[in-house]
Amino acid sequence: MEKNDSKVTAPKFPEQVTGMYILAESLKRLGISDVFGLVGIPITEAAYAMQKIGMNFYGFRFEQQAGMAAATYGYLTKKPGVLLTVSSLGFMNGLTATANATVNCYPMIQISGASDPTMVDMNMGTYEQLDQLNTARPLVKAAFRCSYAKDIPSAVARAYRAAVSGRPGGVYIDMTTPALGEVMDAKDAEALFYSPVDIYSETIPNQESVDRAVGLLLNARRPAILLGKGAAYAQADDKIKELIETYGIPYLPMSMAKGLMPDNGELSALSCRSTIMQQADVVMVIGARINWMLSFGKGKWNKEGKFIQLEVDPQEIDRNVPVAAPVVGDLGQSLSLILQGMKGGKMNADPEWVKSLQAESKEKNAKFTARLAEAANLQPMTHWSALSAIKPVLEKNPDVVLVNEGANTLDDTRDSIDMSLPRHRIDCATWSIMGMGMGSCVGAAVATGKSVVAIEGDSAFGFSGMDFATICRYKLPVTVVIFNNGGIYNGVGVNPSGGDAPAPTTLDINARYNLIGEAFGADNYRVDNTADLAKALEAAIASGRPTLIDVQLAPSSGKESGHIGYLNPTPLINYTV
Numbered sequence: 001m002e003k004n005d006s007k008v009t010a011p012k013f014p015e016q017v018t019g020m021y022i023l024a025e026s027l028k029r030l031g032i033s034d035v036f037g038l039v040g041i042p043i044t045e046a047a048y049a050m051q052k053i054g055m056n057f058y059g060f061r062f063e064q065q066a067g068m069a070a071a072t073y074g075y076l077t078k079k080p081g082v083l084l085t086v087s088s089l090g091f092m093n094g095l096t097a098t099a100n101a102t103v104n105c106y107p108m109i110q111i112s113g114a115s116d117p118t119m120v121d122m123n124m125g126t127y128e129q130l131d132q133l134n135t136a137r138p139l140v141k142a143a144f145r146c147s148y149a150k151d152i153p154s155a156v157a158r159a160y161r162a163a164v165s166g167r168p169g170g171v172y173i174d175m176t177t178p179a180l181g182e183v184m185d186a187k188d189a190e191a192l193f194y195s196p197v198d199i200y201s202e203t204i205p206n207q208e209s210v211d212r213a214v215g216l217l218l219n220a221r222r223p224a225i226l227l228g229k230g231a232a233y234a235q236a237d238d239k240i241k242e243l244i245e246t247y248g249i250p251y252l253p254m255s256m257a258k259g260l261m262p263d264n265g266e267l268s269a270l271s272c273r274s275t276i277m278q279q280a281d282v283v284m285v286i287g288a289r290i291n292w293m294l295s296f297g298k299g300k301w302n303k304e305g306k307f308i309q310l311e312v313d314p315q316e317i318d319r320n321v322p323v324a325a326p327v328v329g330d331l332g333q334s335l336s337l338i339l340q341g342m343k344g345g346k347m348n349a350d351p352e353w354v355k356s357l358q359a360e361s362k363e364k365n366a367k368f369t370a371r372l373a374e375a376a377n378l379q380p381m382t383h384w385s386a387l388s389a390i391k392p393v394l395e396k397n398p399d400v401v402l403v404n405e406g407a408n409t410l411d412d413t414r415d416s417i418d419m420s421l422p423r424h425r426i427d428c429a430t431w432s433i434m435g436m437g438m439g440s441c442v443g444a445a446v447a448t449g450k451s452v453v454a455i456e457g458d459s460a461f462g463f464s465g466m467d468f469a470t471i472c473r474y475k476l477p478v479t480v481v482i483f484n485n486g487g488i489y490n491g492v493g494v495n496p497s498g499g500d501a502p503a504p505t506t507l508d509i510n511a512r513y514n515l516i517g518e519a520f521g522a523d524n525y526r527v528d529n530t531a532d533l534a535k536a537l538e539a540a541i542a543s544g545r546p547t548l549i550d551v552q553l554a555p556s557s558g559k560e561s562g563h564i565g566y567l568n569p570t571p572l573i574n575y576t577v
């Protein structure tokens with residue numbers, strides 16, 4: 001008889017347990033209380049087992065969004081977010097999010113049901129056959145396969161360690177059908193569980209590297225600190241604040257590091273990005289990669305300038321430009337040693353430097369405020385009018401976690417909304433992807449218990465919109481605001497053939513997204529002016545209920561590719577009008 005024909009024998013609880021139970025129990029004993037996923041053969045009973053032992057299972061409509069939830073949860077808690085998927089397509093859908101987590105340095109573990117590997121290896125054409133382990137391998141930090149139930153506790157513990165240690169990232173566990181269904185005596189299973197020692201151990205940088213960095217920073221004439229989402233992730237908030245405030249160093253946050261120090265603080269150089277790049281002579285990069293988002297450290301950057309880089313992964317150093325003072329170690333540890341080294345030292349900075357940045361900020365911020373105010377009464381609304389209404393509401397509620405994706409919606413929201421608390425902004429991050437929205441809302445709400453507001457382009461929302469239903473089913477305090485300008489970038493694209501078919505960028509300017517809210521029992525609003533938008537958002541945050549706000553913008557609001565049009569490979573060929 002072939003293995004997949006075998007009769008299933010139910011285990012005799014409680015004397016006997018299955019691999020599914022061992023999986024649930026292994027996670028729970030490592031302190032994991034929340035799992036995100038989408039069930040089906042062969043993992044349905046694993047999710048039941050999790051609930052049975054008191055864990056929370058969040059069931060999604062699309063695995064990719066469950067994965068985005070797990071990744072966001074990992075980023076916010078420093079514990080791996082766990083994603084549970086079925087085999088084949090479910091695995092693949094989830095893997096997209098796991099790969100994105102690896103790229104963004106978010107700790108997560110994807111556990112996927114998998115066909116019997118002995119049948120996959122013989123290419124027998126078994127149910128949902130796919131060599132998942134090898135498919136996942138290049139996209140994750142580590143990958144394990146459990147062919148036997150006895151291997152599950154160790155695979156889970158090692159996956160946890162791999163996900164959070166060093167540079168965090170995605171880890172994959174191939175949870176085969178035979179292992180999941182294996183029946184064991186409960187006593188034998190109990191003997192398998194163990195508590196891993198020091199599952200997250202911070203690495204300490206060497207003193208010489210610290211001294212070098214301190215020397216450089218103290219002697220800088222025009223110093224700056226650049227904060228990345230690695231700094232937010234590390235939760236070394238007090239040390240960052242101490243370094244910046246004690247030594248009066250201006251700071252520039254990357255998008256998800258906004259709020260680590262207040263965006264509107266005295267030393268914030270948020271509005272002076274180009275000046276920092278062109279004029280700073282020493283830039284201390286804390287938990288950020290000098291990648292495409294920072295022009296690879298070239299071009300605009302001061303050619304005489306020097307980088308200090310606080311980073312956990314030694315391979316990140318010198319990736320695009322030589323780093324004068326790398327400090328390789330966990331940020332918390334590195335910052336403690338740097339603060340110690342700085343004690344008694346005196347900054348040699350030019351006092352005019354901070355003053356000139358402050359003057360520049362003041363001027364630019366005033367211009368920006370005027371721009372928003374001017375847009376407030378435009379009809380139909382633009383992105384800027386909508387943001388002029390949203391800005392004061394969100395800034396009055398600083399503890400709301402902001403999720404943000406889109407093109408113009410992303411750029412303009414990031415530029416408009418000042419953040420004042422760490423880890424309160426989640427966006428499309430390093431890959432600059434679309435399709436992280438609803439999943440990230442769930443992950444953020446579950447991880448923090450706080451209110452979440454997502455500001456979504458209409459295109460961006462489309463990638464994950466069905467999982468608004470998940471927000472509603474679990475009654476999470478999430479408000480989704482959709483900026484509908486009727487298209488990718490905008491809604492004025494024209495089919496260059498002259499035919500009636502929609503342009504590639506065209507979506508639905510007349511769509512009534514609010515009815516999606518109605519369909520799933522959420523509060524919902526459709527607004528076309530700033531006063532109604534502000535009122536709706538205030539009510540939504542106050543209610544703590546799932547809410548959908550459909551904001552009607554002008555189809556002409558927004559430009560192709562937002563702020564990154566320069567990345568279009570053929571900007572001179574422009575078919576759009």
Ligand code: ADP
Nearest residue numbers: 167228229230234254287288289311312330331
């Ligand atoms: P941003 O997109 O905000 O610039 P990146 O994701 O590019 O941020 O960079 C974050 C960096 O932070 C990564 O290189 C990662 O290795 C590093 N990092 C993450 N966690 C820690 C930590 N605990 N200590 C030190 N560095 C860290």
Ligand code: MG
Nearest residue numbers: 228288289293
């Ligand atoms: Mg970066």
